[in-house]
Amino acid sequence: MANSFHIVVCSSIVPDPLQTLEPAAGAAGSGLKNEMILPAVLDPWAACALYEAAELAAKHPGSKVWLVSLAPKAKLQQVMMTIAQKVPFELVAIDGPLGGFTDASATAAALAEAIAAIPGLDRGRLLLFGGWESASRGAGVTMQMTGERLGITDQFQGVDQITVGDDGSFEVLERLEGGKQQVSICVGAPAVLGWATGSLPEPPNRPQVGMANMRGIMPALQKAKSTKLDANGLSYVSVSLPKQRRETRLVKDMPEDEIAREIVQWIAE
Amino acid sequence: MEKLLVLTHVDESGAALTRASLESVAAGVEMAGALGATLVIGMVGAQTEAAANSVAGAASRVLTVSGEAFAQARYGSDAAACEALCRAAEATLVFAPASSRFARVMPGVAYRLGGFADTHITALSKGETLEASRWFYRQRVEAVVRRESRPWFLLLEAGTREPWNAAAGDVQAEAVAVTMPELRTTVTGVRAPKQDEQTIRPEAKILFVAGAGWTKKQADGQVHSGDAETLILGFLRSTDASLGSSKSLVDQSGENQTVLKFMTHMNQIGQTGATPRHAKGLSTCCHGEEPHVVGWRFINDRRAINLDANCGWARGKADVLYIADAFKVMAMVNALMAEKK
Numbered sequence: 032m033a034n035s036f037h038i039v040v041c042s043s044i045v046p047d048p049l050q051t052l053e054p055a056a057g058a059a060g061s062g063l064k065n066e067m068i069l070p071a072v073l074d075p076w077a078a079c080a081l082y083e084a085a086e087l088a089a090k091h092p093g094s095k096v097w098l099v100s101l102a103p104k105a106k107l108q109q110v111m112m113t114i115a116q117k118v119p120f121e122l123v124a125i126d127g128p129l130g131g132f133t134d135a136s137a138t139a140a141a142l143a144e145a146i147a148a149i150p151g152l153d154r155g156r157l158l159l160f161g162g163w164e165s166a167s168r169g170a171g172v173t174m175q176m177t178g179e180r181l182g183i184t185d186q187f188q189g190v191d192q193i194t195v196g197d198d199g200s201f202e203v204l205e206r207l208e209g210g211k212q213q214v215s216i217c218v219g220a221p222a223v224l225g226w227a228t229g230s231l232p233e234p235p236n237r238p239q240v241g242m243a244n245m246r247g248i249m250p251a252l253q254k255a256k257s258t259k260l261d262a263n264g265l266s267y268v269s270v271s272l273p274k275q276r277r278e279t280r281l282v283k284d285m286p287e288d289e290i291a292r293e294i295v296q297w298i299a300e
Numbered sequence: 301m302e303k304l305l306v307l308t309h310v311d312e313s314g315a316a317l318t319r320a321s322l323e324s325v326a327a328g329v330e331m332a333g334a335l336g337a338t339l340v341i342g343m344v345g346a347q348t349e350a351a352a353n354s355v356a357g358a359a360s361r362v363l364t365v366s367g368e369a370f371a372q373a374r375y376g377s378d379a380a381a382c383e384a385l386c387r388a389a390e391a392t393l394v395f396a397p398a399s400s401r402f403a404r405v406m407p408g409v410a411y412r413l414g415g416f417a418d419t420h421i422t423a424l425s426k427g428e429t430l431e432a433s434r435w436f437y438r439q440r441v442e443a444v445v446r447r448e449s450r451p452w453f454l455l456l457e458a459g460t461r462e463p464w465n466a467a468a469g470d471v472q473a474e475a476v477a478v479t480m481p482e483l484r485t486t487v488t489g490v491r492a493p494k495q496d497e498q499t500i501r502p503e504a505k506i507l508f509v510a511g512a513g514w515t516k517k518q519a520d521g522q523v524h525s526g527d528a529e530t531l532i533l534g535f536l537r538s539t540d541a542s543l544g545s546s547k548s549l550v551d552q553s554g555e556n557q558t559v560l561k562f563m564t565h566m567n568q569i570g571q572t573g574a575t576p577r578h579a580k581g582l583s584t585c586c587h588g589e590e591p592h593v594v595g596w597r598f599i600n601d602r603r604a605i606n607l608d609a610n611c612g613w614a615r616g617k618a619d620v621l622y623i624a625d626a627f628k629v630m631a632m633v634n635a636l637m638a639e640k641k
Contacts, residue, residue, distance in 0.1 A: 045437075048571045048591040052440050061443070075572040131436040132443075135407070136416050166438050166571060172417050175407035185485050186375040188404045191565070204491070207400045210500030210566050211492040213373065217485045228565040228572060232551060263416050264449030268431055271442055276616040277602070281609060283623045290605070290622045291632030294582065295640070297603065298506060298539060 034199050035093030036220055037153050038084040040120070041142050041161035041177060042077030044102045044110045044129065046070070048166065054270040061132040061267045071106050071129075073114045076162020080226040082234060084160050085118030087193065097152075099145055101125040101138060104255045111248050116241035117234045122248045123149060124255035131167030132267065137260035139176035145256070146181060154181070156220050163188045163225035171225070178223035186223040187215065193224060302337035302430075304328055305391035306359070307382055309401055310345030314371065317343070317351045320397035322463030324456050327424055328395050329358050329464065334426040337393065342385035344378060346371035348473065356469025363388050364473045369480065372487040373401040375408070377480065382409045384478045391451055393430065398455040406453050415451035422460050438571050439597035458502075459577040459598075499536060499543035499562055507578040507599060508532070508541040509569060511586025512548040513606070514560065518627065529560050531630045538637035542578060544569035546592045570595035584626040588612030605629055 046052060046063065047070040055064040063069065073081070081098060088094035097120060100107055104126045111122065125145050146152070146159070159181065161174045171188065178186050189206035196202070199219040204212045206227050282290065306328035308321035317325070325341060332339035339359040343351055348364040355362060365381040382405055386394060394410075396402045398419060410417040423433040431446045432454055493499065514528040536543055545567040552559050568574065571591035581596055583604040589612045596602060596617070603620040604613035613621045622629065 048438075049589075052437055054441055054443075063437075063441075079572075131441075134416070136411065139411075168436060169438060170407075170417075170419050171403055172407040172410075172419060175405070176411045176417075179408045179411040184376050184379065184408075184481055186404065186408065189400060202488075205400070205404075206566060207490065209492075209502055210498065210564075211490050213400075213487060214489045214491060215374065215485050215487045219484075228550075228568065230565070264447045265416070265418075266446055266448075268427060268444040268446060270436075272440070273442055273597070277619050279614050279616055279618050280620045281614060281623065282620060283609065285622065285624070287624055287628040288632050290624050290629050291636055294603065294622075294629070294633050295636045297601075298580070298582075 034091050034195060034197070035156065036087065036091060036158050037095055037156045038088055038158045038160055039097045039099055039146050039149070039152070040077065040081045040084050041159065041174065042081065042098055042100045043074045043165055043167060044071045044100065044106055045074045045166040047072050054272065056270070059128065060262070061270045062130050066129055067103065067106065071110055073110055074162055074165045074167065076164055076166070076226060076228070078114070078233070079229040079231070080160040080162055081114070081120065082118060082231045083193070083226060083229045085120070086231060087195070091195065096120040097123055097149060099123040099125070099142055101127045101141055101258070103127070103129050104252045108252055115244035115248055116236040116238060119240055119244060122251040124251045125258050126255040127258040128260055131169070132270070133168070133260045134263045134265045135168060135170045135172035136176055136263055139173045139180060141258045141260065142173065142177045143180035146177070154221060157183070158220050159183060159223045161225055163190070163227055174223055174225040183221045183223050185217050185221070188225040189227045190224045191227055191229065302335050302392050303340070303390055304332045304335070304337040304393045304395065305340045305342055305386060305389040307342045307344070307385060307394060307396040307402065308351070309343065309399070310348065310351050314346050315350045317354060318397065318399060319463050320399050320458035322465070323458060323461050324395050324397045325355055325358055325464035326461055327456055331424050331426070331430065335430060340389040340391065342382070342389060343473070344370050344381045352471040352473040353468045355464060356471050357466055358464055361389070362471050362473040363476050365476050365478055373404070374483070374485050374487050375405055376483050376485060379405040379408050379412070380478050380480055382406065383412050384476050386413055386451065388476045394451055394453045396453065396455050398457050403455060406455055410451070410453040413451055415453055416447060416449050417453040417455065418445060418447070419455040421454045421456045435597070439575055439594045497562060500566060501540065501542040502576065504540055504542040505579050506539060506541040507544050507576060507581040508535060509544040509546065509581065509583040509586055510549060510560065510563070511546045511584065512552065513585025513626070515549065515552060524627065525560060527627065529562070531627065531634060532560065533562065534634040535630055535637070538634060538641065542576065543567055544574070544576065544595070546570065546586045547572060583613060583618070584630065588617050593617050
């Protein structure tokens with residue numbers, strides 16, 4: 032099918048951003064206190080990538096979206112209850128450790144292995160999506176290494192937009208420093224796109240989509256392969272919370288013109 | 301003995317190294333001394349002669365990859381160039397600036413060399429061996445890491461140290477040959493806001509953050525987004541500040557709510573946005589919730605204007621919180637700034 036894509040979205044799950052995080056050392060190394068009981072969400076960048084993938088697939092009939100996720104499957108199941116209602120996808124679950132203190136190259140190896148094993152995946156039509164960073168490790172490393180392991184050497188990071196041409200080529204906007212964007216044309220798939228925030232809002236919940244997705248999600252969770260991640264020589268000398276807390280000076284009942292003068296003086300200092 | 305390679309690239313002028321590259325050179329000089337390592341500098345760009353001369357005296361060798369193909373920041377060509385430089389230097393440690401150009405390629409290069417990459421490094425030190433500081437969970441947890449595995453690639457955050465700054469000299473750089481892959485991607489240009497519409501200024505002294513309150517109904521029951529735009533742009537023009545936003549405000553553009561026309565997701569600060577480095581920050585009409593404030597980690601001097609005395613800024617997140625109407629205050633600030641000019 033002309034211009035149809037096999038879009039694989041790599042994702043992790045992260046603690047809800049409103050949760051208080053506290054580091055804790057465990058038998059498996061560094062982690063977060065009560066990590067397994069913290070409410071979790073799909074990583075926000077991966078979620079943006081998923082919504083963009085679904086939009087692209089909808090525009091190009093014959094396309095399909097897979098969501099490949101590495102997390103403890105019990106947590107993954109919780110998150111899927113919500114995310115499954117957003118857009119259509121097929122889940123590929125990898126049962127592995129949660130958290131930001133694992134090694135990105137080990138994560139990439141696990142993801143690449145799972146992607147390579149997806150039945151029916153046409154690597155010539157593959158667009159590998161994911162977040163350019165994450166809300167846990169935030170390394171910006173995993174997508175590139177996963178792409179390299181799959182032999183994909185057209186890679187884009189900090190992606191804001193993809194526009195597909197009639198000939199299957201596509202234009203990509205990538206973020207640069209200072210609010211600029213680089214414009215590139217790639218002749219076609221396969222490619223890696225590490226998304227920034229994209230431009231799509233979070234889709235509303237659609238129960239019918241959720242029911243259709245869940246038919247595949249539960250079996251995918253049941254057959255999720257258990258994976259241990261190698262530390263690859265990475266160790267933590269210290270893990271701590273920042274201690275700085277400010278003594279906030281609360282200014283009430285000061286006339287606006289006085290506040291303005293104080294601010295102007297502060298700017299000039 | 302460690303062999304330390306500092307990878308650098310030229311700036312938009314094509315003739316000089318970027319500031320972030322020069323910061324990496326400074327880090328390389330310091331840590332090579334501390335670790336007793338040999339230091340090599342690698343450069344990528346269309347032309348590298350002048351750039352090579354700018355690091356005279358910093359390293360024992362300077363290796364360059366140059367040519368028209370390397371004028372463009374593109375994964376295929378940049379990864380091939382950096383791979384060739386790493387192989388030529390036989391590096392065990394690689395420092396590189398965390399620029400958009402090198403952040404795109406360096407993890408892939410590390411994989412090709414059987415190495416590992418750590419990014420967003422904010423500090424380096426020598427303990428038992430090289431140790432690197434970075435933040436996890438979007439600047440909420442800080443850690444110091446080390447690795448036994450080599451080669452180890454470290455991408456250094458811009459703005460975390462002074463750049464290398466010494467008199468230029470005559471450097472005999474060694475050109476490194478690159479086996480180019482098939483290039484399927486062409487960089488066709490850069491989209492930049494017009495000069496007077498530029499709102500993101502990484503070098504600015506002050507960060508101005510606009511929150512969703514600017515587009516909410518005001519005391520008269522009306523939305524005044526036009527006035528908000530005038531006030532915010534007026535402040536940016538008079539102070540050369542950089543503009544940031546909370547997620548709630550930039551998300552409104554995708555949800556067909558009232559928006560500030562110049563605001564995009566690129567302005568977003570916080571959990572899913574940027575963590576910029578500016579000396580001062582002024583927040584307006586923003587509630588100062590934790591997912592936003594984590595983006596202020598590297599802003600030392602913080603003030604906020606909000607109508608709610610119980611907002612997040614009051615809970616130890618700002619140095620000063622003004623309980624006031626930001627529309628009125630910013631109008632007066634702009635008037636005072638205009639008088640000063």
